[in-house]
Amino acid sequence: FSFIYSGNGSQWAGMGREAYEANAVFRATFDRIDTLFQVYSDWSLKDALYAEDLDERLALTSVSQPLIFAIESASTAALKAKGLIPSYVLGHSVGEIAAAEAAGILSLEDAVRVIYYRSHHQETTHGQGTMAVLLMPSEEVETFLKDFPSLDIAAYNSPKAVTVAGPVADIEAALKALSRKRRRGRKLDLAYAFHGRLMDPTEKPLLRDLAGLKARSGTTAMVSTVTGEVLDGSHFGAGYWWRNIREPVRFSAAVQAAAQAGARIFVEVGPRPTLLPHIGDCLEPLGLDGATVGVLPKKTL
Numbered sequence: 001f002s003f004i005y006s007g008n009g010s011q012w013a014g015m016g017r018e019a020y021e022a023n024a025v026f027r028a029t030f031d032r033i034d035t036l037f038q039v040y041s042d043w044s045l046k047d048a049l050y051a052e053d054l055d056e057r058l059a060l061t062s063v064s065q066p067l068i069f070a071i072e073s074a075s076t077a078a079l080k081a082k083g084l085i086p087s088y089v090l091g092h093s094v095g096e097i098a099a100a101e102a103a104g105i106l107s108l109e110d111a112v113r114v115i116y117y118r119s120h121h122q123e124t125t126h127g128q129g130t131m132a133v134l135l136m137p138s139e140e141v142e143t144f145l146k147d148f149p150s151l152d153i154a155a156y157n158s159p160k161a162v163t164v165a166g167p168v169a170d171i172e173a174a175l176k177a178l179s180r181k182r183r184r185g186r187k188l189d190l191a192y193a194f195h196g197r198l199m200d201p202t203e204k205p206l207l208r209d210l211a212g213l214k215a216r217s218g219t220t221a222m223v224s225t226v227t228g229e230v231l232d233g234s235h236f237g238a239g240y241w242w243r244n245i246r247e248p249v250r251f252s253a254a255v256q257a258a259a260q261a262g263a264r265i266f267v268e269v270g271p272r273p274t275l276l277p278h279i280g281d282c283l284e285p286l287g288l289d290g291a292t293v294g295v296l297p298k299k300t301l
Contacts, residue, residue, distance in 0.1 A: 002088040002223075002263040003079075003102060004279065005072050005095030006270025007249070008194065011064040012298055013055040015271035016071040019078070019296060020049065029077040033070045036112040040120075045070050060126070061192055065094050065119035068271060072098035073111065075269050075295050086267070088230075088258045090223040092275060093155070093194065093249050094118065097241075102269075104219035105233040114241055117209040121202040122192065122245065129193025131165045132175055135184040138162050138252070144181075148174045152196030155249035158281035163188075163249075165196035199246050206245065210238035221261070228253025230261070251275070255282040265291045272298035 019026045034045040045066060048054060057063045072095065091099035097118070101111035131154055134141060141162045145151055151166035151174060164174065171187060178185045193199070218233035226243045228250035255266070259282070266279050273294025283290045 001086055001265035001267060002090065002258045003076065003086040003099070004255070004266050004268050004275060005089070005091035005098045005102075006068065006268060006272075006274055007092035007095045008061070008064065008068070008190070009188070010270040010272050010274045011058050011068055012272060013058060015296070015298070016049055016067070016074075018299065019071070019075065020046075023078045025081045026074040026078040029074040030070050033073055033108065033112060036109055037066060037070070037116060040113070040116040041066075059191070060123060061190075062119045062123040065122070066115050068094060069098050069111070069115040071271050071296070072269050073101055073108065076102045079267075079269070079295065084267075086220060088221050088223055088261065088263050090225055090251075090254045090258060092225060092251050093244070095270065096225060096244055098269070099222055100215075100218075100233075100236055102220065103222040103233070105215050105217075105222060105236050107214075107216075110213055110215075114210060114213070117206055118241060118245065121206050121209075122194070122199065124202065125192055125198055127191050129166050129196070129198045130168050130171050130190060131163055131188045131193060132171045132185055133157070133188065134162050134164060134174075134178060135160060136162070136178070136181075144178070145174075147177065152193075153248050154193075154195035156252045157249070157275075158252050158278040159285055160281050161278060163195075165193035165198070167193070167198075195246065195248055202245060203242055206242055207238050210241055213238045213241075215240075223254040223258050223261075225249050225251050225254045229257055251278065252282045255279055256286060259283055259286055259288050259290060264289070265293070268292065268294045270294075271296060 155163035215236035
């Protein structure tokens with residue numbers, strides 16, 4: 001089976017608290033990550049998890065990304081303690097960091113370094129753009145976007161859903177044009193244009209701060225959502241994490257690669273499941289049956 005790590009959009013105020021209180025392995029791992037994180041940061045992940053104003057703070061990618069990572073890494077430790085060891089791992093965007101740590105490609109210390117600097121530098125782009133999901137065949141999107149040259153394809157989520165990124169006015173114009181074609185789409189509630197050219201100013205500072213990052217060969221096969229293929233651990237140095245920010249998320253290709261390699265059970269590891277419908281849509285054209293399950297369902301607190 002495969003562990004699939006959620007990306008941005010899986011966060012919610014209240015996430016992880018039940019697991020933190022109920023599972024000793026989750027709690028110990030989360031606390032260790034918090035200690036490592038405070039080498040870089042002046043705030044605590046545990047304090048944020050229980051903060052009364054977490055709902056507002058989660059709008060900041062510098063807060064949501066580290067919390068997503070900590071919950072995913074702690075969940076992995078708890079699952080492995082129960083004997084659940086995946087054959088393949090992959091992650092959607094920021095989820096790739098927890099996937100690489102789960103695969104043994106990044107040490108926990110290095111994964112915390114990557115999540116801190118990734119989120120820290122992406123925060124500098126706040127307010128410059130947004131993103132939208134277009135529910136249309138992926139092969140039609142490039143033709144559609146010829147009328148919107150400022151927009152970038154940010155994620156190929158499935159053969160039926162593509163995310164685009166760019167300036168707010170252009171995203172809104174594209175959604176209006178989409179509705180005239182009787183296609184559906186929706187703007188995402190975020191103030192960042194991830195995986196597009198508005199991320200370009202983060203390249204040099206990110207590469208500077210991740211210089212010398214040591215990736216290892218790993219113990220579990222990792223399917224890259226940058227390339228859509230299984231990659232050896234040696235590829236996951238500093239340059240890879242810049243590509244992880246800037247290039248489209250090839251989630252559909254990665255899920256299909258895992259399935260074609262033999263994965264049939266897909267376990268979404270994250271604050272709440274957001275990718276399960278996409279996984280099903282990715283498997284459908286392959287004619288393969290697969291089971292999907294989320295580790296932490298969202299519950300009203």
